[in-house]
Amino acid sequence: NAGVTQTPKFRILKIGQSMTLQCAQDMNHNYMYWYRQDPGMGLKLIYYSVGAGITDKGEVPNGYNVSRSTTEDFPLRLELAAPSQTSVYFCASSRGIRDGNLEAFFGQGTRLTVV
């Protein structure tokens, strides 16, 4: 049982480059989330999704895009990388509100450095 899988684990980008952070879950969860965590800080919600085809902005969406074409996958796209996007990125998933056990399950994180 893999849970939530994020790839890559580490990445160094140059300013202006683009990349996609991959996130996949095998628990058939409707809800998926992307967070960023700056050093010594809490998790800030970037985007979230309540199901395939539905996404919504979180607290810090600028500079990012997402898509949700399947229940399993929720990729995060950085179009023009900036040093301010240097952070650790976490993907998470959780069950629907009526399904009980509402805790989110997290991936191991992606450490991204923009130079």
Added chain:
Amino acid sequence: AQKITQTQPGMFVQEKEAVTLDCTYDTSDPSYGLFWYKQPSSGEMIFLIYQGSYDQQNATEGRYSLNFQKARKSANLVISASQLGDSAMYFCAMRGLYNQGGKLIFGQGTELSVKP
């Protein structure tokens, strides 16, 4: 709108003593869930405990209990009999279950250090 506030950036506790980590929240959602997560230095997020806004009793999970005071909008985590392995960052989180569409947000975190 939703907001989670943790006002203790760092806490120290002696091994085997109890410690309370504070969390206050604000939401317009009539139904919501409150969570606590632990993040050790290795970086993974570990779920500890959950409290629903309509739950009549405070949640407990082993050495963890959640002191839920709905009128005060607080959801403090109590760790009993602290262990050295409890040293970590602790995050309070809230998920709106009605108006907020399942959005899950986190507080700033409290760094707990357990002294031998």
